[in-house]
Amino acid sequence: MEGGNGNRGSSFSQSRRSRGRGRGHRFPSNQSKVSNFGGRGTSSSTSGNTASNSVLSNRQEEDAQPSSNIVGTCPYMCPERERIQREKLRDLAGFERLNGNPRKSSPALAVKKFCRTISTKYVEASDLRPIAVLEDTLNYLWSLLESKEHSFEEVHDFMFDRTRSLRQDITMQNIVNHKAIYLYERMVKFHVISHYNLWRSMSDPNTASMHHLNLEQLTKTLTSLFNLYEANRNSNHVHENEAEFHSLYVLLHLGSYSQPMGEPLSVWFRRVSTPVLKSKEMCFARRILRSSQLGNYKDFFCTAAAQATYLQFCIMMPYINEVRALALSCINFGGYKLHPYPLVDLSKHLMIKESDLESFCHYCGLEICTDESGNKLLPTKQTTFSHPKGRFQSYSFLGLQEYESQF
Numbered sequence: 001m002e003g004g005n006g007n008r009g010s011s012f013s014q015s016r017r018s019r020g021r022g023r024g025h026r027f028p029s030n031q032s033k034v035s036n037f038g039g040r041g042t043s044s045s046t047s048g049n050t051a052s053n054s055v056l057s058n059r060q061e062e063d064a065q066p067s068s069n070i071v072g073t074c075p076y077m078c079p080e081r082e083r084i085q086r087e088k089l090r091d092l093a094g095f096e097r098l099n100g101n102p103r104k105s106s107p108a109l110a111v112k113k114f115c116r117t118i119s120t121k122y123v124e125a126s127d128l129r130p131i132a133v134l135e136d137t138l139n140y141l142w143s144l145l146e147s148k149e150h151s152f153e154e155v156h157d158f159m160f161d162r163t164r165s166l167r168q169d170i171t172m173q174n175i176v177n178h179k180a181i182y183l184y185e186r187m188v189k190f191h192v193i194s195h196y197n198l199w200r201s202m203s204d205p206n207t208a209s210m211h212h213l214n215l216e217q218l219t220k221t222l223t224s225l226f227n228l229y230e231a232n233r234n235s236n237h238v239h240e241n242e243a244e245f246h247s248l249y250v251l252l253h254l255g256s257y258s259q260p261m262g263e264p265l266s267v268w269f270r271r272v273s274t275p276v277l278k279s280k281e282m283c284f285a286r287r288i289l290r291s292s293q294l295g296n297y298k299d300f301f302c303t304a305a306a307q308a309t310y311l312q313f314c315i316m317m318p319y320i321n322e323v324r325a326l327a328l329s330c331i332n333f334g335g336y337k338l339h340p341y342p343l344v345d346l347s348k349h350l351m352i353k354e355s356d357l358e359s360f361c362h363y364c365g366l367e368i369c370t371d372e373s374g375n376k377l378l379p380t381k382q383t384t385f386s387h388p389k390g391r392f393q394s395y396s397f398l399g400l401q402e403y404e405s406q407f
Contacts, residue, residue, distance in 0.1 A: 006187045008325070011049060011306075023195070023323070027064060031219055033364050034080070035399045037361045047130070048309070057336050058367065060061075060279075062275065064227070069124065070128060070172060071125060071128075071130065071173060072074030072124075072125055072127075072129050072130045072133070072169060072172075072195070074127060074128055074133065075128050075133060076107045076110075076129075076133070076134070077107065077110060077111045077112065077129070077137045077140060078105075078107070078111050078112040078113075079112060079126060079127050079129075080107075081115070081126075081127075082110075082112060082127075083105055083110040086105070086110070086113070087103055087104060087105055088102055088103075089103050091113075092104075093156070093158050094107050094154070095109065095144060095150075095155075096109045096110045096111065097109070110204060111137060111140070111141070111158075111162045111165070112137075112162070112165045112169070113161060113162070114131070114161045114162070114164040114165040114168060115165075115168070115241075119241040119355075123172060123342075128141075128169050128172055128173055129169050130173075131170075131173075131175055131177075131179045131180070131183075134166055134169055134170065134183060134363075135179065135182070135183060137164070137166060138161075138166060138183055138186055138187070141158075141159050141162055141163065141397070142186070144158070144159070144188075145159065152194075152197050152201075153198070153201065153207060153210065154407060155208070156197070156198065156210065156214070158196050159190060160194075160210075160213070160214065160217070163187045163190060163215075164217070166183065166187065167187065167221070168186075170183065170184075172367055174301030176228055176232070177232065178232060178233045178353055180228055181225070181228045181229065181232065181239065184221060184228055185225060185226060185241055185245065187209055187221055188218065188221050188225055188245060188248070191214055191217055191221055192218065192248060192311050192314045192315060193213075193216035193220060193311075193314055194210075194211075194214045194218075194314060195211070195214060195215060195314055195318070196314035196315075196317050196318070198210050198211040198214055199211055199317065199318040199394075200394050203389065207337065215252075219249075219252065220254075222245065222249055223250065223258070225245060226245075226246070229242050230284065233273075236273065236274070236275050237275070238276055238315075241274060242258070243276050243279035243280070243281040243282055244281045244309060244311060246272060246276050246279075246281070246282055246285075247279075247281040247282050247284060247285035247312060248285075248311060248312065248315050249268070249303070249348035250265065250285035250286060250289055251285050251288065251289070251312060251315040252315060253265055254288070254289060254292055254315075254316060254319035254322075255318075255319050255322065265289075276391050278305075278313055281309070281312075284303065284307045284308070284312070285312070287299070287303055287317055288303060288304060288316070291303065292319075292323050292326070293317075294329070295326055295330050297323055297324070297327035297330070297350065298349055299328065299349045299350065300323055300350065301323075301350060304316060304351075304397075304400070305397075305399035305400060307353055307397075308400060308403075310403050313397075313400055313403045314403075317397065320395075320396065320397060321392035322350065322392070323358070324360060324395075325360075325364055325387055325388065325392075326351050327350055328360075328361065328364050328378075328385070329348070329385060329387070330362075331346070331378065331380060332366060332378075332380050332381065332385050333380075333381070334384055335382075336380065336402065337379070337380055337381040339380075340369060340371075340377035340378055340379045340380065341378040341380065342375060342376075342377055342378075343357055343358060343375075343376040343378055344375065344376070345378060346378060347398075351398040351399050352395050352396065352397070352398060353395070353396060353398065356395045357398065358376060359393070359395075360393075361378060361389055363389060364385055364386065364387070365382070365384040365385050365386045366378060366382050366384065366385055367379065367382065367384070
C-alpha cells in the first residue's frame, strides 16, 4: 500500500468520524453466560463477570489485562495519537506510508500496532477500537492479503502483528459475544492459510522462523476461539463453523512430534461437546489422524481427496509427504521382492504425479527401474530406504489442485 493517496485517506477519515461517534457502546460485552473451555466443570453459580475474566485470561497471546469498565471509542484503525507518534519516529510499515513517505500516514492506512504488555491503568477509551471498527480493520487487512500486489510473506508479516493488536483490543474490552467469534474465526483462517503458504517457502530460514511463530499464534487463537464458543453456548447448540475449527486442532496432530498445546488429544476430546464430536468435520479429522497413525495410506488419501475443506487442506499439506514416506516404507519392507510396484499405480494411491513420485522415491533413498515396455517400477526390499531428514520438497496433491491456487 505504499502507493496510497491523500484522497482515499481523507474520505476514509470522514466516514470513520461520522460512523464512529457513540459506536463504542453499540456492542456491549456478552458476560451473562460464559464458561472456560479449559475447565467446563466449574460451578454455574459463578458470576458472569468472574467467568468472563476466566475466559479472557486464557488469551495469553494478547498479554493484556481485561477490564469490563472500558468500552472503546476510537473511530479509526489506529488511534490518532499513536499514528502521530509513529510518524515522528518513522515507525510506519510499508503498507502505512502515504505515497511511500516514511514520515507520513493517514487514517486510511495506519493500523494499530501490537504492544506486548498493556495495563488498563494507562489505557483510555480513545485508545481502543469498538467491535465495529475492529471488524472494518480486519476487512481492510484481508483486502491486502487478497490484492496480490505484494508477496505473501510481506503481507503476512504486517497482518501477523496487526491481528494480534485486534485480539488485544477485544480482550481489553472483555468482548465475548458473537461478533468476537466472527472476528476470531477470520483470524484463525488467516493463520491457517499462512501455515500452508509459509510452509511452501520454508527453504528460506527467515520463512521457517515465521512458520514456527505462526503455528504458535494459530494454536493460541484457536484456544481463544474455543473459549468464545463455550461463552456463547446455549444447551447443545453448535455454532455454524465450530465443528470445522475444532477439526483443525485435531489435524494439527498429524506430524510425528506434533502436540500443539502440550496436552494429549484424548484429554482434549473429553472437553469437546458431543454434537461437535459427531459432526462430519470431526469424523473426517479423526479418520485422517487414525489412518496416518495406522499406516493406512490408501484410506488417508482417498478420504482427504473426497472430503477435505480448504482450511483442512491447508493444515494437512505440510504433513502429506510424511504420510507418503510412511507408505513407501511399508511397500518397500512389506512387498514381494520379485514383484516390483508399478509407479503409475502407486502415484494414484498417493495422489501425486508419477514424475514427482520418482523424485520423491530418490529423496527417500529408493531406486527406480524400468521394464521392457518402458514402465517405471519400484523394486521392494531395498536396504537404502531412509526417512528424509529435514523439510520435504513441496509436491502437488492430485484431486485437490484447485485449493493449491488459492492465495
